[in-house]
Amino acid sequence: MRVALLLTLALCSATLQSAPIDFTLKDLSGKDFQLSSLRGQWVVANYWATWCAPCRKEIPDFSAFHTQRDDVTVLGLAYEETDPKDIVKFLKRLPASYPILLVDVFNPPKALGTPRGLPMTFLISPKGEIVERYIGPVTSQQIAERIAKK
Secondary structure (H helix, E strand, O other): OHHHHHHHHHHHHHHOEOOOOOOEEEEOOOOEEEHHHHOOOEEEEEEEOOOOHHHHHHHHHHHHHHHHOOOEEEEEEEOOOOOHHHHHHHHHHOOOOOOEEEOOOOOOOOOOOOOOOOOEEEEEOOOOOEEEEEEOOOOHHHHHHHHHHO
16 A cells, blocks of 8 residues: 555656746737746646547636636647647637637647646746646646635
8 A cells, every 4th residue: 555655645746847837839810929038937747638528628727727827827738639629719708818829739839748638727937837737627726726826
């Protein structure tokens, strides 16, 4: 039992990154967006897809969080093989107040890796370190509580 617990703790801590990470992805207009441009802020990097019901449920909550907090930027990482125009069309029906970035499903950012499920969210510190990873739905309240712990 103790070995299993230690192994579980090792696996969990191995998924978090204690060194600053960076990646560059295209936004919906085709421009490069670099994570390191947000140093000094908390970043919520959320893998999502238009077909994912829990992902759709997170969008209004994350939009409000992004708008209300000056110290937090939410990034929507669109993880699906589709035309960006279809994502733009989707966002007209369910708008996001935060940047949406396009992820190549065959080559996701190495710093985050391939999501193990959708939604999957990373909390990145102002220093650029991954401090938390959430597999499955998460709320802005949970993220705010984690940020408060620093």
